[in-house]
Amino acid sequence: MDDRxxxxxxxxxxxxxxxxxxxxxxxxGLAGITVSLAGCGASTVAGQAGGDGWLPQQYQxxxxxxxxxxxxxxxxxxxxxxxxxxxxxxxxxQCLEVCKNIQSxxxxxxxxxxxxxxxxxxxxxxxxxxxxxxxxRDDTQKVLQALQDPDKHVVVQTAPATRVAxxxxxxxxxxxxxxxxxxxxxxxxGFDAVFDTNFSADLTIMEEATELIKRIKGxxxxxxxxxxxxxxxxVKFCEYFYPDLLPHMSSCKSPQQMLGxxxxxxxxxxxxxxxxxxxxxxxxxxxxxxFEVQRPxxxxxxxxxxxxxxxxxxxxxxxxxxxxxxxxQGIDLNKLPEQNYDPLLGKSTGGAIIFGATGGVMEAAVxxxxxxxxxxxxxxxxxTLTPVRGLEGVKEAAVDVPGVGTVKVAVCHGMSNGRQVxxxxxxxxxxxxxxxxxxxxxxxISGGGQPRSAVPPSDEVRMQRINSLYQADARMQWRESHxxxxxxxxxxxxxxxxxxxxxxELLHTSYTDRGKKAKQLTA
Amino acid sequence: xxxxxxxxLTKCVGCGSCMVACKMWNxxxxxxxxxxxxxxxxxxxxxxxxxxxxxxxxxxxxxxRFVKNQCLHCEEPACAxxxxxxxxxxxxxxxxxxxxxxxxxxxxxxxxxxxxxxxxEWDKTFPQVRxxxxxxxxxxxxxxxxCVGVCPAGALTYGDRHNLLSQxxxxxxxxxxxxxxxxxxxxxGGTAWLYISDVPFEAxxxxxxxxxxPLPQYTESILSLTPAVGLGWGALLTGMxxxxxxxxxxxxENKSGKDNG
Ligand code: SF4
Ligand code: SF4
Ligand code: SF4
Ligand code: SF4
Numbered sequence: 001m002d003d004r005x006x007x008x009x010x011x012x013x014x015x016x017x018x019x020x021x022x023x024x025x026x027x028x029g030l031a032g033i034t035v036s037l038a039g040c041g042a043s044t045v046a047g048q049a050g051g052d053g054w055l056p057q058q059y060q061x062x063x064x065x066x067x068x069x070x071x072x073x074x075x076x077x078x079x080x081x082x083x084x085x086x087x088x089x090x091x092x093x094q095c096l097e098v099c100k101n102i103q104s105x106x107x108x109x110x111x112x113x114x115x116x117x118x119x120x121x122x123x124x125x126x127x128x129x130x131x132x133x134x135x136x137r138d139d140t141q142k143v144l145q146a147l148q149d150p151d152k153h154v155v156v157q158t159a160p161a162t163r164v165a166x167x168x169x170x171x172x173x174x175x176x177x178x179x180x181x182x183x184x185x186x187x188x189x190g191f192d193a194v195f196d197t198n199f200s201a202d203l204t205i206m207e208e209a210t211e212l213i214k215r216i217k218g219x220x221x222x223x224x225x226x227x228x229x230x231x232x233x234x235v236k237f238c239e240y241f242y243p244d245l246l247p248h249m250s251s252c253k254s255p256q257q258m259l260g261x262x263x264x265x266x267x268x269x270x271x272x273x274x275x276x277x278x279x280x281x282x283x284x285x286x287x288x289x290x291f292e293v294q295r296p297x298x299x300x301x302x303x304x305x306x307x308x309x310x311x312x313x314x315x316x317x318x319x320x321x322x323x324x325x326x327x328x329q330g331i332d333l334n335k336l337p338e339q340n341y342d343p344l345l346g347k348s349t350g351g352a353i354i355f356g357a358t359g360g361v362m363e364a365a366v367x368x369x370x371x372x373x374x375x376x377x378x379x380x381x382x383x384t385l386t387p388v389r390g391l392e393g394v395k396e397a398a399v400d401v402p403g404v405g406t407v408k409v410a411v412c413h414g415m416s417n418g419r420q421v422x423x424x425x426x427x428x429x430x431x432x433x434x435x436x437x438x439x440x441x442x443x444x445i446s447g448g449g450q451p452r453s454a455v456p457p458s459d460e461v462r463m464q465r466i467n468s469l470y471q472a473d474a475r476m477q478w479r480e481s482h483x484x485x486x487x488x489x490x491x492x493x494x495x496x497x498x499x500x501x502x503x504x505e506l507l508h509t510s511y512t513d514r515g516k517k518a519k520q521l522t523a
Numbered sequence: 524x525x526x527x528x529x530x531x532l533t534k535c536v537g538c539g540s541c542m543v544a545c546k547m548w549n550x551x552x553x554x555x556x557x558x559x560x561x562x563x564x565x566x567x568x569x570x571x572x573x574x575x576x577x578x579x580x581x582x583x584x585x586x587x588r589f590v591k592n593q594c595l596h597c598e599e600p601a602c603a604x605x606x607x608x609x610x611x612x613x614x615x616x617x618x619x620x621x622x623x624x625x626x627x628x629x630x631x632x633x634x635x636x637x638x639x640x641x642x643x644e645w646d647k648t649f650p651q652v653r654x655x656x657x658x659x660x661x662x663x664x665x666x667x668x669x670c671v672g673v674c675p676a677g678a679l680t681y682g683d684r685h686n687l688l689s690q691x692x693x694x695x696x697x698x699x700x701x702x703x704x705x706x707x708x709x710x711x712g713g714t715a716w717l718y719i720s721d722v723p724f725e726a727x728x729x730x731x732x733x734x735x736x737p738l739p740q741y742t743e744s745i746l747s748l749t750p751a752v753g754l755g756w757g758a759l760l761t762g763m764x765x766x767x768x769x770x771x772x773x774x775x776e777n778k779s780g781k782d783n784g
Contacts, residue, residue, distance in 0.1 A: 050658070055669055
């Protein structure tokens with residue numbers, strides 16, 4: 001110690017002389033120049049650089065103890081779903097809260113990382129971020145370009161949940177039904193055909209209910225319970241954290257991907273359009289859909305036509321992006337007359353509408369499964385399956401089906417709720433035949449791409465959107481997916497029957513084990 | 524007691540929170556995005572810390588690692604000993620800090636630093652040397668550095684340096700996946716920031732050929748060997764620096780004089 005002090009003094013002496021010399025050269029005393037003249041503003045300790053900014057309250061005055069709410073989620077620059085503007089981030093910790101506690105993604109994988117950042121692309125972090133530092137990856141320019149290209153035939157589909165949320169971007173109350181205005185806006189934007197993802201939601205039920213019955217009857221060698229597969233965030237979650245349970249996953253593609261594959265095969269054929277000139281766009285409440293369209297296996301139309309480089313879907317816009325496009329083009333959604341979806345892939349039933357709410361897929365599937373097994377109309381209580389409605393985290397119901405017995409189902413939304421069900425299945429004590437999983441709390445109506453009508457999202461807004469869907473379902477003439485005349489025509493003219501060879505090729509898929517990327521946490 | 528930070532590179536998820544915290548606390552500008560942009564991120568006058576993504580191999584598997592980079596706050600800092608005007612000094616808490624009042628702008632510190640840390644505000648009229656201060660004001664108030672406080676992954680631990688060293692030693696000895704080396708324990712005579720890793724440090728871009736002898740001894744000798752060059756250059760820079768300052772001072776005085784009159 002003493003030696004060092006001496007050393008220091010020695011050095012000091014030397015340097016003081018040098019400094020005095022330099023001072024002389026400059027002809028000025030540097031020490032006399034004030035901080036403000038040096039242009040560095042109000043430094044804390046006289047002249048010392050740094051420390052004149054701020055941090056949120058949770059990081060203040062806590063000594064060396066770490067804060068409870070802190071930091072933010074990791075996002076790679078090439079995340080297909082979300083991007084972040086560092087400059088807007090205030091480290092409030094909200095994105096991390098939802099990712100870790102509601103979606104149980106962050107912090108639920110082992111470190112060190114493999115070679116990717118574990119993210120299910122749900123975009124809930126974007127909904128929670130108070131400064132909108134995290135947003136969806138903007139694909140509006142890509143779509144605008146396609147719309148301006150006269151050689152392209154641009155087709156669009158809208159998800160069940162966008163029609164009860166888009167209006168919020170234009171000042172309407174949460175849950176306002178704007179289905180017809182949305183179609184009108186899309187036509188004005190210049191899309192050549194406006195289709196409804198609800199159509200393929202009905203189609204999904206046809207395929208998924210058929211698959212369920214086959215599992216129950218033992219016609220295919222796949223385990224029960226069957227898991228729904230429409231929510232791409234959920235699918236990726238299962239691939240990361242429960243790859244051992246992937247055989248439970250229904251092989252059905254999501255409605256978006258089913259319609260994508262049909263647009264470039266069935267629709268192209270019927271309309272005699274070169275599938276390579278078709279650009280297929282979707283309007284989704286979901287950011288994970290942007291990831292889903294990029295999955296390498298989602299190119300059934302390329303296989304069908306034996307063409308290279310064709311993707312079933314070309315672009316996904318979130319509800320917020322569509323709102324942006326409409327505003328940019330100076331279209332006032334409120335003043336638009338209602339218009340109808342285009343024929344061929346545009347009709348739907350009440351069963352499809354409720355896909356947007358947690359429990360909806362299940363309810364629709366039960367309606368049709370009942371019909372398939374009994375060849376009878378389901379009883380009234382199956383048209384209002386209250387136990388699976390509402391915002392409870394895990395919901396259960398039992399349905400008596402003549403000839404089969406009691407069919408038990410479960411519904412969960414938000415992946416931390418999902419884990420409870422998954423753990424039960426892993427342990428082998430799951431009594432259910434069919435389980436619906438939705439990645440986002442409340443289902444698609446509160447997907448990561450929906451309007452930020454409350455930050456963080458509130459159950460009140462969720463319920464308003466959900467109620468709107470159920471009311472629309474109750475108003476529908478057809479409530480059950482198997483009643484959809486266009487779906488029946490599709491089978492008659494093209495696919496033959498559910499799970500036919502062609503249906504398997506175009507409407508079904510397989511999954512990837514991502515377990516290695518999200519190493520199991522060992523306790 | 525001299526403080527330090529232990530960085531466990533196996534825990535870092537590359538979220539960039541530390542980088543943002545540093546910007547916020549120290550009011551640094553965003554010159555370009557530096558968080559998780561892989562090799563593009565580098566320290567500069569406004570980036571006191573960056574997180575570099577490194578794609579490398581561990582055994583046969585390709586892996587990603589994220590490396591937080593900032594001033595290592597040497598126990599015996601070469602920059603401070605090269606600084607003849609005492610603008611850079613080591614505080615007793617551990618941080619190596621920079622005082623703008625004393626800087627003559629010679630940039631010897633930049634030449635002396637074995638880790639290539641101090642940066643210069645090339646675009647300013649009155650440029651300063653800029654680098655991580657280890658949030659010495661926060662340390663002084665009993666808090667951890669801003670970056671440490673916000674890390675959500677537990678990659679950064681703040682504490683007494685010798686405690687951190689024993690923590691680090693225990694970790695690498697009890698877990699076979701770690702490399703048996705604590706970067707910063709001996710490098711450049713020891714640094715306040717310490718790193719442990721499961722991938723060899725050289726693969727992560729660390730300079731591993733740094734002497735374990737305290738560096739001031741070298742800089743002293745370099746400075747004394749080349750007095751003419753050193754002093755000439757330093758004098759010129761200083762002269763220009765002071766001239767600029769003076770000119771601005773006069774300009775301001777004139778202006779405020781006019782305003783008052
Ligand atoms: S998209 Fe979802 S999984 Fe990814 S970081 Fe955001 S909240 Fe987490
Ligand atoms: S929610 Fe937004 S502002 Fe808050 S830490 Fe996350 S990215 Fe930053
Ligand atoms: S210690 Fe302070 S100044 Fe240094 S990198 Fe961390 S936040 Fe920035
Ligand atoms: S805050 Fe922590 S986990 Fe995030 S980049 Fe910095 S060191 Fe890594």
